[in-house]
């Protein structure tokens with residue numbers, strides 16, 4: 001009731017203004033927003049009140065995953081520090097689409113935030129393929145140091161040419177193989193296994209090199225594909241395997257750690273450009289604060305949840321250094337092949353930096 005009275009009042013005011021203009025006898029300038037009806041005036045706010053913003057953040061994983069916990073940390077920070085000027089709405093389990101669809105929605109400005117692994121971002125900038133090279137990072141700490149340093153930042157900065165703002169690297173983690181057919185201890189054991197991979201050429205190439213039959217597929221389709229036998233297996237970090245209930249449809253985990261997957265917290269550039277500078281700072285700080293907490297939770301869960309896989313009836317296989325070497329050797333041609341595709345110099349620069357960081 002109150003609202004409609006206000007609208008009537010506002011309409012009257014605008015009618016008076018309009019007639020004032022026309023009685024002035026000069027040609028009126030066109031209304032810049034001719035389609036904005038009077039009802040859309042911020043009727044309950046006094047004029048001059050600061051604009052509010054809604055961030056819709058969508059991910060593929062479910063709300064038990066450390067990635068979602070990270071978004072909750074960011075939401076709390078951003079809503080508080082913006083004094084309520086920003087509201088963050090969180091969506092999980094591919095509710096807003098898969099990684100590639102959500103990145104496109106960000107580019108078009110119809111969604112504000114998403115957080116894919118780096119692998120699907122290679123379709124936008126192929127330098128991100130560097131993180132898909134098998135057995136690249138010796139530890140999570142070296143990965144974080146490289147990502148948070150100049151080399152990582154340079155890649156994030158490059159995304160703004162593609163309508164995306166790279167806010168920070170979060171952590172998906174070391175990827176491990178699961179399947180429902182047999183225990184895998186060597187590349188020979190992988191012969192003919194149908195393995196779902198992310199939509200990424202490097203992954204396809206090295207799973208072929210290992211003798212498997214890789215099938216790229218969006219994450220949201222994976223559980224059903226395993227359940228119905230469309231694929232025999234998949235590869236993801238421990239928190240995903242445990243929290244997405246993969247033990248229900250998979251019997252074997254091999255701790256291959258073949259790739260360390262970073263997540264990238266992305267924001268729509270169209271939305272970013274609308275944010276006042278002080279709110280951009282709140283978002284940036286929130287992304288970093290949540291990053292540190294998200295990585296901490298991710299590492300804690302990774303350790304704790306390994307036991308849960310065994311409790312859920314899975315055979316969890318740790319590889320000896322020698323067994324692991326057989327996997328590394330088999331995937332070396334992939335590294336060589338993609339070195340030239342990504343750019344020799346660039347890859348060498350990253351490898352050198354990893355060496356340096358590992359030495360400390």
Ligand code: TK8
Pocket residue numbers: 059060061099115116117172198218219235236240261
């Ligand atoms: C979630 C994905 C997922 C990734 C994958 O949206 O696709 O396997 O590891 O976690 O980014």
